[in-house]
Amino acid sequence: MLIHSSILLVGIGVLAALLALLAGAWIYLYRYLFVPNAPAFLDDFMFIPWEFQADYEEVELLSADGVHFGAWLFRQPGSPQTVIVSPGHKGQRQAVLGVCVALWRKGFNVIAYSYRGMPGSDRRRVTMGIDEVNELQAVLAFARQRVKGARIGLLGYSMGAVVSLLGGAGEPSIEAFVLDSPFSDLRSLLSENLGRLLHLPGQIFIGPVDLWFRVRSGKRLEDSSPIKILSALEPRPLFFIHGGADPVTGVHHSRLLYDRYRGPREIWIVQGAPHTGAYFADRELYVERIAAFFGRHLGLSRTHQLRLIEEDEVS
Numbered sequence: 001m002l003i004h005s006s007i008l009l010v011g012i013g014v015l016a017a018l019l020a021l022l023a024g025a026w027i028y029l030y031r032y033l034f035v036p037n038a039p040a041f042l043d044d045f046m047f048i049p050w051e052f053q054a055d056y057e058e059v060e061l062l063s064a065d066g067v068h069f070g071a072w073l074f075r076q077p078g079s080p081q082t083v084i085v086s087p088g089h090k091g092q093r094q095a096v097l098g099v100c101v102a103l104w105r106k107g108f109n110v111i112a113y114s115y116r117g118m119p120g121s122d123r124r125r126v127t128m129g130i131d132e133v134n135e136l137q138a139v140l141a142f143a144r145q146r147v148k149g150a151r152i153g154l155l156g157y158s159m160g161a162v163v164s165l166l167g168g169a170g171e172p173s174i175e176a177f178v179l180d181s182p183f184s185d186l187r188s189l190l191s192e193n194l195g196r197l198l199h200l201p202g203q204i205f206i207g208p209v210d211l212w213f214r215v216r217s218g219k220r221l222e223d224s225s226p227i228k229i230l231s232a233l234e235p236r237p238l239f240f241i242h243g244g245a246d247p248v249t250g251v252h253h254s255r256l257l258y259d260r261y262r263g264p265r266e267i268w269i270v271q272g273a274p275h276t277g278a279y280f281a282d283r284e285l286y287v288e289r290i291a292a293f294f295g296r297h298l299g300l301s302r303t304h305q306l307r308l309i310e311e312d313e314v315s
Contacts, residue, residue, distance in 0.1 A: 029194070030209055034126045034216070036117030037090060043119040046094040049074065052101045061113070061142055063134035070120035071113035071139060073146065074104035080149040081298040082109040084139055086160030088181075088276060090126060092118040096157065099279060102287040103155075107300055109147050113139050125217055128186055128224045129162040136167040140174075151175055151298045155290065157276045158182070158249065162226055169232035176297035177233070178290050180241040181276045184253040186224035192250065227260060234263040239293050243273030243281075266293070 049056040055075045062068055072093055083103050087095045092114035100110045115132050116124035124131070136154075143150050153176040156164035161182035168174045183189040187206055194205050210221045238261055242254040251269060258267045268289065270278040279286045294300065 029190070029205065030212060033089075033128060033190075033209075034213065036123055036126060039119065047097055048072075048094070049097065049101065052097075054101055054104055056104075059142070061135075061138045063116075063138045065131065065134050067116045067122045067124055067134065069114055069116060069118075069122065069135055069138075071111055071142070072100070073142075074100060074108075074110040074112075076104065076107055076109045079107055079109060079300070080147060080151045081107065081294065081300045082111065082143050082147050082150045082152050083294055083298075084136070084143060084152060084154050085110060085112045086132075086136060086154065086156040086163045087112070087115070088158035088160050089128070090118065091115060091157070091160060092120070098283070099155070099287065099290075102283075103291060103294075106287070106291040106295075108291075108294065108298075109143075109150075111139055111143055127217055127219055128221075129159050129166055130219045130223045131217075132159070132163045133167040136163050137171075140167075140171060153177065153294045153298050155294075156180065156182070162186075162224060165226040165233065166224070166229060168236075169229040174236065176237050176239075176294055178239045178241065178293060179254070179257075180278060181243065181246060181249050182226060182240070182254060182257060183249045184225070184227040184256045185222075187221045189249060189253070190221070193248070226257060230257065230261050233261070237264040237293075237297050238266070239290070240265065240267040241278050241286075241290075242267075242269055243275060243277045244269050244271040245273060246275045246277075248275040 049072055057073050059071050059073060060068055061071055070093065085096045085100055087093065093112040096112050100112045104110045113135060114121050115135055116122060117126055140152065143152055152174050154164040154168055154174055155178045157180045161179040164177055164179060165182065168177060191203050191206055214220055240254040240258050242251045244251055254267060258265055270281050273281045
């Protein structure tokens with residue numbers, strides 16, 4: 001009898017430990033994905049376009065759902081070609097400053113913005129691209145107002161690539177998309193990462209996270225699923241870029257989107273590059289490739305600013 005009681009107590013202890021592990025992992029996952037980071041001391045000490053002597057202006061925009069957020073407009077007077085750059089998860093415009101300046105120097109108007117919940121924006125819940133589409137739509141309206149005859153392309157990183165896909169599906173006037181490290185479906189992405197990190201079936205975490213996400217935001221994880229809206233982007237050109245060693249969003253996500261899309265598309269897998277690491281693997285080549293892509297599809301004349309990319313330059 002004593003042995004049976006001991007076994008029962010051990011079993012209860014193991015079950016309690018497992019439940020605590022699952023609860024802790026669930027809470028961490030929810031906070032990591034959906035809760036904005038707390039303000040930090042260094043938020044006010046980051047580079048801005050002034051450091052690069054760029055012709056720019058800082059603006060505050062308002063989304064349709066009432067979120068104030070900050071943006072930069074890099075100006076190229078007389079040029080209608082405009083690239084809107086969407087940063088990654090919990091991203092702000094400072095994170096994409098380098099590529100913005102490079103594209104501006106190539107002759108494009110460029111707009112970079114920060115999402116809800118980020119420094120300089122109203123503090124709101126992160127929704128992995130679902131509500132962030134509202135910021136993109138406000139930026140699109142601003143671009144059309146400020147740039148005469150604007151011809152617009154979207155450049156997005158990780159979650160920003162998803163924002164570009166989801167937002168672009170409802171905006172047929174957007175002419176070209178560069179999508180760096182997108183995920184094809186949020187539920188699949190979370191399941192893959194949780195399974196790998198915890199060595200448990202990732203699906204067991206998705207239900208509770210989805211339920212809590214619905215209660216807190218009224219949204220569903222499945223609302224962030226670019227694979228479902230690809231047909232709405234046809235026949236516009238898409239250019240997928242992905243690091244071959246991406247441990248966060250496996251390269252198969254871009255390959256799946258590329259394979260499913262029936263419009264014009266390109267894909268560039270940068271071997272050895274981590275998540276959104278293609279730019280850092282070869283900054284010059286990266287900028288030349290995306291500038292050439294946007295130049296072709298937005299009608300920017302090929303001058304000394306743009307050059308053709310030779311096949312042997314592409315990794």
